[in-house]
Amino acid sequence: MRDRPSGTKINQPDPHVRRILERAELEGIELIRFLYADHGGVIRGKAASRSRLAERLRTGIGHTVAMMAMNMLDQLQEVEHMSPVGEVRIVPDPATYVPLPHAPGAAAMLSDLCLPDGTPWDACARTFLKNAVAELASENYTLQAAFEPEFTLGRRLPDPSGGPDRLVPLDDALCYANAGFDTAHDYTIKLMRALETQGLRVEHYHPELGPGQQELSIRHAPALRAADNHVLYRETVRGVAMRMSMWATLAPKPLADQSGNGAHLHLSLWRDSQNVFGEDDEIRAAFIGGLIAHLPALTALTCGSVNSFRRLSPRSWSSAYAVYGPDNREAAVRVCSPLGESGEPNLELKPSDSSANPYLSLGAVIHAGLDGIRRKLDPGEPVDVDPDTRPGRYPRLPASLPEALDALEADEVLMEALGPLRRNAYLTVKRSEAAAFAGRDVSYELFNHLRVF
Structure with a gap:
């Protein structure tokens, strides 16, 4: 799976971004988890390193569309448009950045699932609530x-x-x-x-x-x-x-x-x-x-x-x-x-x-x-x-x-x-x-x- 789409820029400049980068360095954060909730009710995600955080705040992290067809037992289901072919981005909301006191060295942001062009994906649960x-x-x-x-x-x-x-x-x-x-x-x-x-x-x-x-x-x-x-x-x-x-x-x-x-x-x-x-x-x-x-x-x-x-x-x-x-x-x-x-x-x-x-x-x-x-x-x-x-x-x-x-x-x-x-x-x-x-x-x-x- 590709992690960095060529020429793709999902997040526009955000006033929270500079603050996040400064906080991550001051607080000794090494990994920042981009979290989302799936259809099984499971909280899943991927993490960006601090060294790549500025870039990932713009691009998100690549993710297969198939993961939203996974149930709580990690059994992948056959769902149209959620096959091994297809890609979305886990795009963090900078306003939700928090350090994780129970996981020293880690922070988290709640995330949306977007298409590679930056538009909301129809299977994103957070977008449904929005x-x-x-x-x-x-x-x-x-x-x-x-x-x-x-x-x-x-x-x-x-x-x-x-x-x-x-x-x-x-x-x-x-x-x-x-x-x-x-x-x-x-x-x-x-x-x-x-x-x-x-x-x-x-x-x-x-x-x-x-x-x-x-x-x-x-x-x-x-x-x-x-x-x-x-x-x-x-x-x-x-x-x-x-x-x-x-x-x-x-x-x-x-x-x-x-x-x-x-x-x-x-x-x-x-x-x-x-x-x-x-x-x-x-x-x-x-x-x-x-x-x-x-x-x-x-x-x-x-x-x-x-x-x-x-x-x-x-x-x-x-x-x-x-x-x-x-x-x-x-x-x-x-x-x-x-x-x-x-x-x-x-x-x-x-x-x-x-x-x-x-x-x-x-x-x-x-x-x-x-x-x-x-x-x-x-x-x-x-x-x-x-x-x-x-x-x-x-x-x-x-x-x-x-x-x-x-x-x-x-x-x-x-x-x-x-x-x-x-x-x-x-x-x-x-x-x-x-x-x-x-x-x-x-x-x-x-x-x-x-x-x-």
């Missing part, structure tokens, strides 16, 4: 968002019976128990410092319900920055653990008999510096209506793995029904009450986890909500009880990845938004994952998700 943000802007809206991730901290050990490696949680502390704070203290402080160094502002932290389960949330940001933040968050959570001879996984269900790890998505819609969700009940209702109408299809993108659907079960506070309600933690869409007099109302989408590609996930949510606004969709009555206590009354979310993919394929709005190349690749990759795990036992599924996510 386009969704532009659609919102055409209606004079902006979106603030934050992922609220959970993860399990422990150690990856060989299975005594010779099976796949298993995750042994760090502790068996109770939910929110002070003992859990103490057990994970050294790791948590290092993680917080690493996140803050990268510009991710930590909001709060606590030990969660399951053994070794942690929850650490960061401050909301504009939509693109929120997705970029989640990529950095995922990799930092895992990187800090590895440097401490531990293992952290954000897999939705790394332990079959314990609580799952979500990445609830918080959203607020803004216009003219005003939070529309707090000022306009009709717009908020229509946005919720869009989410509810598209939830079966959205689930294929917000809960993007076979393992995700072990988590989405009734009475587990992860949501299993396509309903909404005020502060209802069993509803798929929770209308959150503001914190204090200065707090802002927001929506929380609960069927969301870190096995999803955050750019596709958040972009699809924007398209669904915007469709609700444009068509003035009615979300129905809010639900103020656990929906599982009223059997048959409320629609269930898809119970498996294949079922969710069928719903996505039937959703005209989201399929149109994804576009032909991206939707074909995503459906093919995800159906291949479903098939790959269908004939294997639970331990194989758990192992492969906890090692990847």
Whole structure:
């Protein structure tokens, strides 16, 4: 594969470039990772050396188109226009440059996938979110968002019976128990410092319900920055653990008999510096209506793995029904009450986890909500009880990845938004994952998700 296209110049001069080059030298950075998220939800990339960084900021790094047809098991799928023939460039966004405290000597930038002439590639997930943000802007809206991730901290050990490696949680502390704070203290402080160094502002932290389960949330940001933040968050959570001879996984269900790890998505819609969700009940209702109408299809993108659907079960506070309600933690869409007099109302989408590609996930949510606004969709009555206590009354979310993919394929709005190349690749990759795990036992599924996510 060629790494340097003759005469190609992708990035125009950028005010961030000189600062990046100066910082890389002052901070002793030797390798700069150009990161992107693929259709399997995996964070991949290539790295430029500091000596070639100025050039690579202009040209990007060469990359085969076939990589966006790779599933989470590194099984390459047959997707039209994603064969061994064809080239794109991994083009970094200089505004996202951060040193990686958990990897001394390394830095990272979030990247787009572009054609050799510099135009966006139709399979680039980050471009999909950019386009969704532009659609919102055409209606004079902006979106603030934050992922609220959970993860399990422990150690990856060989299975005594010779099976796949298993995750042994760090502790068996109770939910929110002070003992859990103490057990994970050294790791948590290092993680917080690493996140803050990268510009991710930590909001709060606590030990969660399951053994070794942690929850650490960061401050909301504009939509693109929120997705970029989640990529950095995922990799930092895992990187800090590895440097401490531990293992952290954000897999939705790394332990079959314990609580799952979500990445609830918080959203607020803004216009003219005003939070529309707090000022306009009709717009908020229509946005919720869009989410509810598209939830079966959205689930294929917000809960993007076979393992995700072990988590989405009734009475587990992860949501299993396509309903909404005020502060209802069993509803798929929770209308959150503001914190204090200065707090802002927001929506929380609960069927969301870190096995999803955050750019596709958040972009699809924007398209669904915007469709609700444009068509003035009615979300129905809010639900103020656990929906599982009223059997048959409320629609269930898809119970498996294949079922969710069928719903996505039937959703005209989201399929149109994804576009032909991206939707074909995503459906093919995800159906291949479903098939790959269908004939294997639970331990194989758990192992492969906890090692990847």
